[in-house]
């Protein structure tokens with residue numbers, strides 16, 4: 052598959068043309084291991100080392116769509132991994148701060164983003180469950196590793212008024228995307244479709 056074939060496949064589930072254009076514009080081959088280059092545009096998760104995976108494009112696109120990003124938004128990406136999801140987010144907003152716990156992956160992600168010509172993502176090595184208080188509040192927060200029971204409260208606290216957060220949350224064996232919106236009257240949480248992510252550690 053190439054980027055065009057991938058986007059055609061995504062159309063079955065994703066209707067936001069801005070998100071489809073963002074996926075089309077990100078060279079995924081920069082974010083996969085060299086031995087996976089031939090599979091770079093498959094709609095599949097791929098290994099990126101240390102037992103972690105680059106997320107499946109359908110899931111990346113769906114999460115971007117749920118965040119309803121505006122070009123002026125400041126976005127936090129937790130569990131940046133390969134940097135691919137951050138790269139797609141970066142096409143839809145003003146700036147992305149990516150936090151990745153694994154220092155080696157964080158270094159790789161920063162390099163891959165630079166090689167892909169993306170200059171509005173800052174990658175930070177650290178514990179993303181704590182958010183990034185020095186840059187908060189965020190218009191949108193994307194979480195790519197599964198929290199147990201609930202979204203970490205530090206992340207919800209760093210949402211701006213009107214801000215949106217999407218995260219996989221597991222309750223027992225039931226793992227789903229949860230969408231959180233901060234409204235004037237408080238936080239609104241909605242559980243959506245089942246997903247499978249690596250755990251937030």
Ligand code: SAH
Nearest residue numbers: 105130132133136151152178179195251252
């Ligand atoms: N968004 C990534 C997917 C990476 S998989 C991509 O597009 O490639 C999830 C990532 O979350 C892994 O790299 C893992 O190291 C990271 N992670 C797990 N717990 C974390 C935490 N508490 N803080 C930051 N990163 C974390």
